[in-house]
Amino acid sequence: MAKFSHPLGLTAYEYSVIIDCYLAHEKVPNGHFLPSPAKFKAGERMAEKGYLTLVDRMSPTGWPVFMMTLENLETYNAALAEAQKTKERA
Numbered sequence: 156m157a158k159f160s161h162p163l164g165l166t167a168y169e170y171s172v173i174i175d176c177y178l179a180h181e182k183v184p185n186g187h188f189l190p191s192p193a194k195f196k197a198g199e200r201m202a203e204k205g206y207l208t209l210v211d212r213m214s215p216t217g218w219p220v221f222m223m224t225l226e227n228l229e230t231y232n233a234a235l236a237e238a239q240k241t242k243e244r245a
Contacts, residue, residue: 168197176223205230
């Protein structure tokens with residue numbers, strides 16, 4: 156099996172959370188995505204980078220709720236485009 160490789164250096168969990176949030180953005184009326192506990196930290200890292208938005212934390216557990224906004228999508232696509240330009244220059 157081939158090792159996972161992403162142009163931005165994201166882990167498989169990070170990319171999975173982005174894809175899940177994108178699908179929620181497209182299919183869920185409020186756009187919210189609740190990740191599995193294994194993906195909490197990956198989602199938080201993606202929110203720190205601006206690729207997702209941390210909407211809320213459910214109480215009392217602190218379970219994070221993420222969503223992808225149009226601004227997040229633009230930030231992610233801009234980072235991909237910059238990575239592609241850097242790769243082409245090398």
